[in-house]
Amino acid sequence: MSLIELTGIERVFTLGDSEVHALRALDLSIGTGEYVAIMGPSGSGKSTLLNLLGLLDRPNAGTYRLEGRDVTTLSGEEQAQVRRERIGFVFQSFHLVPRLTAAENITLPMMLAGIVAAERNERAARALADYGLTDRADHRPDQLSGGQRQRVAIARATIMRPAMILADEPTGNLDRATGEDVMELLEGLNAGGVTLIVVTHDPVLGSRARRRVMMEDGRKVEDTGAA
Amino acid sequence: MRPADVLRFAAGSATGSPLRTFLMVLAMSIGVAAVVVLTALGDGARRYVVNEFSSLGSNLVIVLPGRSETGGFNPANAITGTTRDLTVEDAAAVARAPSVLRTAPLTIGTSEATYGGKLMDVTIVGTTADYLAIRRMEVAQGRFLPAANLGQSMSVAVLGAKIRDELFGAEPALGRMFRVGDRRYRVIGVMAASGQGLGMNADEVVVLPVEAAQAMFNTNTLFRIMVEAKGRESIQRARKETLEILMARHDGEEDVTVITQDAVLATFDRILGVLTYGVAGIAGISLAVAGILVMNVMLVSVTQRTGEIGLMKALGAPGHTIRNAFLTEAALLSATGAIVGYLIGQAGAFALRLALPTLPAYAPGWAVIAALGTALATGLLFGVMPANRAARLDAVQALSKR
Numbered sequence: 001m002s003l004i005e006l007t008g009i010e011r012v013f014t015l016g017d018s019e020v021h022a023l024r025a026l027d028l029s030i031g032t033g034e035y036v037a038i039m040g041p042s043g044s045g046k047s048t049l050l051n052l053l054g055l056l057d058r059p060n061a062g063t064y065r066l067e068g069r070d071v072t073t074l075s076g077e078e079q080a081q082v083r084r085e086r087i088g089f090v091f092q093s094f095h096l097v098p099r100l101t102a103a104e105n106i107t108l109p110m111m112l113a114g115i116v117a118a119e120r121n122e123r124a125a126r127a128l129a130d131y132g133l134t135d136r137a138d139h140r141p142d143q144l145s146g147g148q149r150q151r152v153a154i155a156r157a158t159i160m161r162p163a164m165i166l167a168d169e170p171t172g173n174l175d176r177a178t179g180e181d182v183m184e185l186l187e188g189l190n191a192g193g194v195t196l197i198v199v200t201h202d203p204v205l206g207s208r209a210r211r212r213v214m215m216e217d218g219r220k221v222e223d224t225g226a227a
Numbered sequence: 228m229r230p231a232d233v234l235r236f237a238a239g240s241a242t243g244s245p246l247r248t249f250l251m252v253l254a255m256s257i258g259v260a261a262v263v264v265l266t267a268l269g270d271g272a273r274r275y276v277v278n279e280f281s282s283l284g285s286n287l288v289i290v291l292p293g294r295s296e297t298g299g300f301n302p303a304n305a306i307t308g309t310t311r312d313l314t315v316e317d318a319a320a321v322a323r324a325p326s327v328l329r330t331a332p333l334t335i336g337t338s339e340a341t342y343g344g345k346l347m348d349v350t351i352v353g354t355t356a357d358y359l360a361i362r363r364m365e366v367a368q369g370r371f372l373p374a375a376n377l378g379q380s381m382s383v384a385v386l387g388a389k390i391r392d393e394l395f396g397a398e399p400a401l402g403r404m405f406r407v408g409d410r411r412y413r414v415i416g417v418m419a420a421s422g423q424g425l426g427m428n429a430d431e432v433v434v435l436p437v438e439a440a441q442a443m444f445n446t447n448t449l450f451r452i453m454v455e456a457k458g459r460e461s462i463q464r465a466r467k468e469t470l471e472i473l474m475a476r477h478d479g480e481e482d483v484t485v486i487t488q489d490a491v492l493a494t495f496d497r498i499l500g501v502l503t504y505g506v507a508g509i510a511g512i513s514l515a516v517a518g519i520l521v522m523n524v525m526l527v528s529v530t531q532r533t534g535e536i537g538l539m540k541a542l543g544a545p546g547h548t549i550r551n552a553f554l555t556e557a558a559l560l561s562a563t564g565a566i567v568g569y570l571i572g573q574a575g576a577f578a579l580r581l582a583l584p585t586l587p588a589y590a591p592g593w594a595v596i597a598a599l600g601t602a603l604a605t606g607l608l609f610g611v612m613p614a615n616r617a618a619r620l621d622a623v624q625a626l627s628k629r
Contacts, residue, residue, distance in 0.1 A: 056541060056622040077545045084543025095538045095626065099243035109542045111232045156542075 003163060003195050004030040004053065009062035011048050011218075022048040023059070024218045030197065032163070035190045037206040038199045040215030047168065049215065050199045054087055054166045055079045067163065084113050088157030088194075090186070092169035094149045096141040102152045103128060103137040109160050127155040131185070147178035154185055164195035171205060183208060228548045237555035244528070248560060251524050255564020255602055256571055258514035262598035263572025263590045265510045267579060269503030271588035276495050278587070286328075286459055287361065287488040288466045290321070290452035290473065294482055311477045312448035315437055318355075320476060321454055324468035326461040331358035333451040334440040340433060342394045342405035349390055350432045351407065353440020361455045364429060369401045369416030372436055381439050384412035388420035389430040407433060408443055462487050507594050511601060517564070518605025525557055525613035529620075536617050537625025546618035553614035554607065561606020565599045572598075 011023040022045045030036055038046045051057040052064065055071060064072045071082055089095075096105045103124050110120040128134045131151045141149055150170065157165055167186060171179030183205065190196040200206050214222035228236075241248045292313040318332035334353035339346055352358075356374040359366065371385055384407065391400045391414075400414045412435065420430050441447065456465035466485050473483050529536070539549055572590060579588040 051623045054541065056626070077547075080540070080543050080545035082543075083541065087543075089541045091626065095534060095541075097535050097538065099239060108539075111236070112228050112539070112542055112544045112548065114229050114232075116229075117232075160543075 002029045003032045003067060005065035007063050009059045012060050021218045026220055033193050033195055034211060035196045035209045036211045036213060037209035038213045039206040041201060044215040045218040046199050046215045050166055050168055054089060055083050085160060086163045088162040088165040090153055090157050090167040090170045092172035094153045096149055096152060098141050101138050101140055102133055105152055106156045106159055127159055131155045146174050147181055150182050167198045169200055233551050233555050237552050237559055241556050241559055247524055251521055251560045252564040252567055254517040254520045255561050256568030258517040259565050259568025259598045259602050260572040261510040261513050262507055262594055264575040265506040266503055266594035267576035267588040267590040269506045270591045271586040273499035274587045276499060286456040286462055288454040288456060288469055289486050291484040292448055294484055311482055317473055317476055318452045321469050321472050324472055326457055326465040326468055328455045328457045329357040331355050331361050331453045332437050332449045333453055334437055335450045336444045338408045340394060340407050345394055347393060351440055352432045352434045353437040355437055361453050365419040366416045367419040371416055381436055382412050383415045385416040385434040386414055387418050387430040387432045390433055391417045514601045514605055518609040521557055521561060521606050522609035522612060525610055529613045529617045533625045536620050537622050540622035550614040550618040553617050554610050557606050557610025561602050565602035
């Protein structure tokens with residue numbers, strides 16, 4: 001059974017009078033533990049696809065099965081729970097809460113899940129140690145370097161042990177060397193069994209993935225090694 | 228999300244932008260402080276007036292002979308309309324009621340006083356020794372009427388200050404005999420000048436023992452019985468007991484009218500009470516303004532924190548969690564503002580009491596509770612709209628904003 005099963009997905013945005021087809025008749029299946037790069041120029045629909053996969057957006061037509069369960073018909077509340085427990089997001093601009101320390105940013109998903117403070121702190125401390133951030137635990141985002149910020153964001157994305165990580169241009173705001181570190185970190189997680197889906201327009205970054213999905217005008221134009 | 232975490236998160240986001248929080252707390256606290264100080268002033272004025280009245284003898288219950296109809300036509304009165312005399316003995320009986328401190332019978336009339344060829348019209352007040360205490364009057368020279376020593380002290384008089392001056396001029400009045408009507412009286416005291424009171428000038432009267440006055444006017448009935456209750460709270464009981472005693476003594480018929488000076492006082496009390504409400508209402512407007520400010524600032528906050536809200540949604544926060552977080556923040560800010568405002572208000576009331584020692588400027592309990600309640604309610608009410616807006620934010624758009 002594949003982790004993700006998209007069939008006949010359509011996503012239409014209405015901009016004024018005109019309709020923009022962000023996704024057309026998209027079928028995609030991704031298995032557990034895969035490393036997929038979704039590539040394409042801007043406006044190709046790759047970000048829309050990522051938002052759909054992350055349950056931040058709903059398709060106009062088609063079904064999305066996550067771990068065999070149709071998640072398109074879930075209520076907002078249930079979708080929030082799926083995001084909380086099964087999906088980790090990594091963003092280009094990190095999206096750390098500026099007033100919270102690194103440790104507090106990492107505990108945020110656990111706080112939303114209602115985990116008690118003692119366990120939160122213990123798990124956060126372990127994550128900080130795993131990502132080499134122990135001495136940065138009490139620093140706020142503006143006191144961290146770009147690479148450190150993205151490491152905090154990845155620690156936050158993985159703290160709930162999700163089934164998949166959705167990374168939107170994870171190295172877009174980082175220099176080459178730091179970007180390399182971050183990708184190794186993500187790939188290490190993938191090696192540990194987590195499904196990794198990276199959205200990028202950078203061919204170099206995309207070529208690292210075992211499977212590449214090329215998008216253009218809302219259509220899947222190329223898919224190497226479909227599972 | 229656990230309630231404690233919601234609270235901590237909201238507190239964190241409030242302290243995360245100190246200036247915004249400070250301004251909001253300031254606005255709220257000014258509103259609450261205004262209510263506390265202004266109601267303290269209003270209620271202080273009310274209490275001041277009440278106290279002033281009390282010192283004039285506000286615990287008074289006054290008995291008038293005859294029944295004044297205030298409740299419309301009563302068939303019982305049409306059949307048995309006889310009015311019995313209100314007597315000195317009635318006054319003495321009322322004085323024994325448990326809620327009554329003392330009573331004084333009152334007979335009033337006019338006569339002519341003559342001394343050394345001078346003649347003047349005077350008002351005669353026939354009463355007993357307790358009258359002095361009931362009316363809170365003072366004797367300037369000599370003494371007041373002796374306590375119930377009938378017979379031998381019938382021919383004594385106490386003069387009002389003005390009568391003394393006009394009748395005796397520079398001569399000492401004490402101990403002199405003078406004539407009222409066709410009898411002679413010895414001056415045993417002169418009242419201190421006190422001015423107007425209850426519609427008659429106390430400086431222009433000659434006070435005689437009640438029996439002497441009744442004999443002079445050839446009457447058995449009294450003009451009034453003045454009854455002093457033991458305290459402000461026992462006025463109504465004293466009134467009831469007085470009525471019961473007099474009815475019992477008058478063959479079960481209610482042929483007297485018992486009024487309280489407290490009724491007059493109650494009117495003042497009511498007027499100033501309404502004034503206090505009005506002032507509280509005006510101050511309350513500033514609370515509403517503060518509430519709108521809370522809404523405005525919270526809306527700005529939602530806009531500023533769009534990215535954070537989007538992130539929270541991506542991390543799996545359902546809409547109601549985000550709404551709760553923002554509502555809690557609004558509640559925290561208004562509660563802090565309310566408490567700070569309460570302290571400022573109480574400090575202001577304290578300063579008022581220092582500046583005007585005669586004014587008991589204490590904010591009434593209802594005003595404090597209303598101010599705190601309104602502050603919290605407006606904070607929450609005006610927090611709902613921004614919180615809902617935050618909860619409804621589209622996650623994708625929120626995340627794409629930086």
